[in-house]
Amino acid sequence: MIMTYKSTRGNFSTDSRHAVLQGIAPDGGLFTSPEITDIHFDWKRCITLPTEQMATEILKALLPDFSEMEKLVEKAYHGKFEPEDLTPLVQVGENWILELFRGPTSAFKDVALSMLPQLITAARKQTGCSDRIVILTATSGDTGKAALEGFHNVEGTQIIVFYPYGGVSEIQKAQMTTQEGENVKVCAVRGNFDDCQRGVKQAFGEISKKIQGTGKTLSSANSINIGRLAPQVVYYFSAYRDLLKAGRIGMGDKVDYVVPTGNFGDILAGFYAKLMGLPVGMLICAANVNNVLTEFIRTGKYNRNRPFYKTDSPSMDILVSSNLERLLYLACGKNTEKVSKWMQSLSTSGEFEVDSETLCYIQRSFGTWYCTQEETTEEIRDCWEKNHYLIDPHTAVAWHAARRLRESGKSSNPTVVLSTASPYKFPQAVLKALGTQTDGNGFKMIRTLHSITGIPVPSNLSALENKQEKFTDVINADEIVSYVLKELEQWK
Ligand SMILES: *Cc1c(COP(=O)(O)O)cnc(C)c1O
Numbered sequence: 001m002i003m004t005y006k007s008t009r010g011n012f013s014t015d016s017r018h019a020v021l022q023g024i025a026p027d028g029g030l031f032t033s034p035e036i037t038d039i040h041f042d043w044k045r046c047i048t049l050p051t052e053q054m055a056t057e058i059l060k061a062l063l064p065d066f067s068e069m070e071k072l073v074e075k076a077y078h079g080k081f082e083p084e085d086l087t088p089l090v091q092v093g094e095n096w097i098l099e100l101f102r103g104p105t106s107a108f109k110d111v112a113l114s115m116l117p118q119l120i121t122a123a124r125k126q127t128g129c130s131d132r133i134v135i136l137t138a139t140s141g142d143t144g145k146a147a148l149e150g151f152h153n154v155e156g157t158q159i160i161v162f163y164p165y166g167g168v169s170e171i172q173k174a175q176m177t178t179q180e181g182e183n184v185k186v187c188a189v190r191g192n193f194d195d196c197q198r199g200v201k202q203a204f205g206e207i208s209k210k211i212q213g214t215g216k217t218l219s220s221a222n223s224i225n226i227g228r229l230a231p232q233v234v235y236y237f238s239a240y241r242d243l244l245k246a247g248r249i250g251m252g253d254k255v256d257y258v259v260p261t262g263n264f265g266d267i268l269a270g271f272y273a274k275l276m277g278l279p280v281g282m283l284i285c286a287a288n289v290n291n292v293l294t295e296f297i298r299t300g301k302y303n304r305n306r307p308f309y310k311t312d313s314p315s316m317d318i319l320v321s322s323n324l325e326r327l328l329y330l331a332c333g334k335n336t337e338k339v340s341k342w343m344q345s346l347s348t349s350g351e352f353e354v355d356s357e358t359l360c361y362i363q364r365s366f367g368t369w370y371c372t373q374e375e376t377t378e379e380i381r382d383c384w385e386k387n388h389y390l391i392d393p394h395t396a397v398a399w400h401a402a403r404r405l406r407e408s409g410k411s412s413n414p415t416v417v418l419s420t421a422s423p424y425k426f427p428q429a430v431l432k433a434l435g436t437q438t439d440g441n442g443f444k445m446i447r448t449l450h451s452i453t454g455i456p457v458p459s460n461l462s463a464l465e466n467k468q469e470k471f472t473d474v475i476n477a478d479e480i481v482s483y484v485l486k487e488l489e490q491w492k
Contacts, residue, residue: 020227023220043277106422109146138196152181170442178467186471199480223265232269254281264323286401291370300359312429369401380433
């Protein structure tokens with residue numbers, strides 16, 4: 001099976017190993033396989049497998065140039081997640097919740113970022129690359145820690161994480177600034193996630209060529225890296241398998257998935273699952289009040305010129321959703337000229353509009369709702385009171401969209417809500433929703449939340465309180481490039 005990886009913006013083409021190593025194409029486009037729409041994948045066999053084997057099959061199909069995928073999967077996941085099947089599906093009220101937060105840092109990013117270091121290390125060895133791989137990562141809060149955890153002390157790699165100063169929860173910040181490891185660096189940026197992401201993309205553009213031949217190569221742990229996206233396809237299959245096992249669906253029945261969305265990586269993985277044959281009904285893009293994607297999916301107009309809101313779901317406070325570019329590429333018939341034009345327009349005027357055929361393609365698979373701050377709070381309380389199930393603010397945004405979908409009568413398929421973080425990562429917002437005082441620091445709030453609900457606290461979070469803060473740098477967004485250059489100098 002041939003899977004070439006092409007830039008969404010031009011003629012640049014490579015194989016899956018090089019695509020993973022490079023992270024982003026030299027022309028600024030994202031590596032996407034045009035063959036994904038014609039892929040022959042035995043999905044019916046796949047959904048009979050246990051999760052690790054399922055992951056092996058799916059990753060082999062999407063990244064076929066890697067050898068020994070089974071070993072890589074085992075190294076990535078075995079014993080690292082709390083439950084043996086990694087991402088359990090539980091029934092809550094009328095819906096199903098896919099718990100993606102049972103990994104080492106209590107966010108869904110763990111699923112992909114446990115795997116990515118394995119893929120990068122293997123790609124390095126298997127392509128005979130002797131360069132050290134320097135991972136640059138912009139984070140809205142959760143990618144940073146999951147990437148640090150995945151890459152710390154991994155031979156042949158170094159990682160620098162940029163997060164928005166004051167833009168992440170206290171617990172998220174503590175997770176990152178206390179990170180141990182010889183090859184890690186964490187830096188706050190005055191600005192929001194979009195500023196961090198722009199700075200990192202600029203660093204790729206300006207530095208990648210400059211350092212050729214110096215024994216270092218830049219790569220990315222953001223979902224612009226296809227090696228980050230591919231592992232996320234797996235849990236769409238595992239959820240389907242679990243519904244089948246529970247007797248809630250028959251083989252071939254459609255299932256809707258509701259996805260709390262920021263950079264559009266998670267939900268795009270769901271679309272890949274659909275292209276691979278999985279009977280996916282609607283993919284519902286759930287957004288908070290930074291609802292640029294909701295507007296786009298409804299109207300075909302993308303406009304980032306709008307106020308940026310800091311919300312209780314900070315990992316979704318994003319106005320430029322990188323992975324949308326991959327969907328646009330497929331939706332417009334793989335026309336790289338069109339994609340380039342839209343992306344050019346986005347970067348110069350902050351907006352673009354797609355043609356009606358492209359929009360139709362998108363609307364056939366994607367629906368959307370957004371959720372206000374008050375509604376987010378309300379959903380957390382309501383879900384706790386009715387079901388005694390505690391959701392975090394990101395999951396609450398999706399829970400809201402699932403409710404709206406049901407009320408709209410637009411679909412009668414079973415609904416799977418993707419739960420992307422442990423409520424203990426956002427104790428302040430969750431306590432507020434339960435109507436409890438939120439005094440003291442984040443760790444005190446974690447204890448309060450535990451005493452009210454009795455839900456076990458993930459050990460990785462309670463352990464943070466006694467850890468030493470190691471990273472205190474704060475810079476401006478336009479200093480990201482020089483910061484990276486300086487770090488490259490120091491890391492001999
Ligand atoms: C990253 C993140 C999201 C958004 O996922 P994307 O792939 O960026 O759309 C949602 N919820 C949580 C908790 C996250 O960390």
